[in-house]
Amino acid sequence: MSRPGQLSHASLEQAAHWYVRLQAPGGALEQLRWQTWVAQSPEHLAAWQYVQRVSQRFAPLLEQPHGASRALRSSRRQTLKTLLVLGVGSTLAWGTWRHSPLPRLASGWSADYATANGETRDALLTDGSHVWLNALSALDVRFDAAQRLLRLRFGEVLIDTAKDPNRPFLVDTEQGRLQALGTRFSVVQGDEHTQLTVFEGRVRVSTLNPHPRIVDTGQQLTFTRNHFNTASVASPAREAWSRGVLLADNLPLGELIAELNRYSPGHLGCDPAVAQLPVMGSFPLKDSDQALHLLQAALPIRVERPMPWWVSVGPQ
Template sequence: MKAILADAVNWYVRLHDSDVDEATRVQWQAWYAADNRHAEAWARLEQLQYRLGNAPRGAAQTLQAARWDRRSAVKALALLLGVGAVGWQGYRVSPWRADYWTRVGERRQLTLADGTRLDLNTDSRVDVVFDAGQRLIQLRQGEILVDTAQDPRPLSVCTAEGDILALGARFSVRQDSGVSHVTVATQAVEVQAKRMSQRLRIDTGYSLSFTADSFGPLRPMDPDAQAWVQGMLVSVDWRLGDVVQALARYRPGYLGCSKEVAGLRLSGAFNLDDTNVALASLEDALPIRVRRMTDYWVRLEPSGQG
């Protein structure tokens, strides 16, 4: 994987060179599509770039200073990815950024040029490409809800695993490691996995998970699956471990629970804008205690544990 990560860094630098041409972009697209590991490496690189862009001030100043020496900056990027020293070529680097993005715990709603409404969940990034023949939303990370506006041009959401063509739909898409999840609230979408010729239609009220080369089963959608748009997490007879995993997406640092309490079951509604209040509610409702080492390291344990 180190060699693939090294290739990803080289491509990243080439694409951000001021002299980049269309032929280079086409070559990169061919490399990206040739192997699912390439897409995974690219996603890892983009996630690193996003997190560096939100680094504390001291770290950000160090990184900014490094950018004055492009060879040092690229080498540092490789080392942060765990690639190690390789034979880098000297390309000029520009900081990476997405068209629209959210920090951990942040949500954002916006209206695109065609009238489509786009909601971004926590820690999400998208690029948007509209031209005369298409409307393309590229989900780089996280989760979005799309409320499609009427327009003669097709609208698609692209993930690392494939494309979702909107058929006048209101639908959500979540990008996880190696798998995409689609939930359709109204109308329908068609899903095309990267390495499959078959298209699969998802109608109102159903959800699907898929990889680059396989479709999961169609399932009835969770009626509260899109409650995050209103800033709520709704659980109905969930395991505590699953509730904690969902809340962890909305706060920086580590949030987990011990195996002794992970299987406890509960139902409830939690405000995603204040996960500390949600944790206090869990502590009141269940035989657990919230153990805090710092604000960025929190663990749920049995209430009697010392």
């Protein structure tokens, strides 16, 4: 699960701080201070809800009959009561839901192919084409006698198309339609744009813009519904993830951490103070601990773990 993009690093860290403090008995005063903090702003409430959602992944680990677990369970009961008082079912809560990744992820439950946090998947389609889905992605397949159509709902897909001169191979995103011309390529569905990277062959891109674009081998293009950005050199990173590798070539640390977060069962956050540090190298996508160890050895950063499932990267 990715965190809602509108929440600040500071609010998320404060919410995690409160979660840790509430694991230990603190009395009514501590509960009152926490409730006051949550009620201060919609962002605090949204950050607290996010911490709760992430923690639910680890709930089975907290069911051991020792004091800390009992205190945490008690804290959770109080949390539920307070969130009800603050209006989880209110317009505010709906706004948090609507602008978070959850509705989009829920839409993937009905997709033909979908992946969860930390999961990748590859499949051989009926025409012989091969597709790889990155973490947190959803894809529909609609093949008939006239065409082969994929619809990328969200996330990223790498495609190696099979030849079929009688049926074009098409990929639809929210921003346009791609037609493969004997091709190996990747497609990323962003919030407001599509990114296309062509490794072999060519791809025709059609949008609301009346002039389609042809993207050649070794090119990368980002586009919206009516605008094409300038094509750039294809990034090998858009293919390396299918092999479990995260490639960084002057990639900002914040973007690298966000990518690792897609493969982490918990939360990985990056302080804005270090988010623009450039990163070079290759990192294991599915071993975030090792990746963070490598990053900490190479950069002036500090990795903090206030909880086993909550990791924050900040200045040294």
